[in-house]
Amino acid sequence: MIYLDNAATSFLKPPSVAQAVFDSFGQVGNAARGINQMSLAAERIVYGTRQQLAELVQAAPKQVAFSSGSTEALNILIQGFVKPEDHVITSVMEHNSVLRPLYRIGCEIDFLPITPEGRLDRSNRDALIKDNTSCLILTHAANLTGVINDLADWGDWCDKHGIEFFVDASQTAGVLPIKMKDMKISALAFTGHKSLFGAQGTGGLVVRDGLDIRPLSVGGSGIATFDKEHPKQMPTRLEAGTANIHGLAGLRAGLTFIEATGIDVIHEREQSLRQRFLGGLEGLPVTLYGSEPETVGIVALNVTGEDSALIGGYLSEAGILVRTGGHCAPLHHEAFGTVDQGMIRFSFSYFNTEEEVDTALDAFRNILL
């Protein structure tokens, strides 16, 4: 079996991640629930993870609130900030975890289009700004194609127009540099189980100092027990209930691996595998989508005239695991005209090998030729 669905979740992770999760079961009580040794041990894991995550994205530890993943983080952010009377700018690249919270609120939305090559089309963006525009919500890299958006440019643009800049870093945290201050990012949603190599059920929201987000959930915080309102201080402001300590122990190990290995090394490795795969596609009857020179480690394609699910099924029978279908990105498919066909997405990890890429190419060729 060759796993090439790392954009969905990274199956291959540093061994230290599973070990840290396992070890945590014998080490911790509940975090932020007093000062007994087991509670402090849990809180040290939580705080240490905050620190490492904050360092990764150029933020302060207290600005990092943990969640079950980027979907929950985006719901906290969008439902806690956007009002029905607001106008919001986002893009056709976005995942349903951005789109559906916006639709639920019922605010006015404008969508940045893409060029035929799959890049975000910036040509008419100034015309989208209105008096009631409150924010831009943008993915750092499209989950469907892997195309990377220039956060520094968009941060400057938001700053120029006085609107907040919210970023979905589900596909990029841990594999591309993110500097919240330098890039003028107001809030950043991340997930732990993809390129941060952590466990599923981890993720969070990093919020710039001074930006108040109304919490989605309130309740047990371990502090200010006799107040009727949930505490206002970050990170407690956006966290309620028992944290996923065991998951965070794994996430911390993932962050430690990334620090030791280097983001550039990880990205270059993924690029190398991606380029090898792209090179092997020459001459095959496929259509590539968003095949910029550099994306995160994704190749999105279709076999001319064929349902993506059919090809995905053949690949699965050959032991090559990829994602097919809609990928939770409905507007992106509309823009490419692939609503019916879907897309086949190969996504590579730092831990994949050249041999696996070659084997996947051989299997793909055998299906097509």
Added chain:
Amino acid sequence: MRQKTLTLIISFPTTADAMAMEQIAKFHEIEGKLIPVPHFMSTGCGMAWKGLPEDEEKTLQLLTDKEVEWEEVKCLEY
């Protein structure tokens, strides 16, 4: 009953601040430990730092430098 001594106690608004205090103390070799917040201080995060009175100035300066928030500071027999 254990004998009470003159003690520095600092309370914090969040557990993140309390954990930052613990890390700072470890790094700068400041003597002390986290304790349950005493009843006469604001409940805050439920954690307080118990240290030496002579370290008060140094400790508060480090907390300021590291942008760690605290709620109350007391020196008393505890």
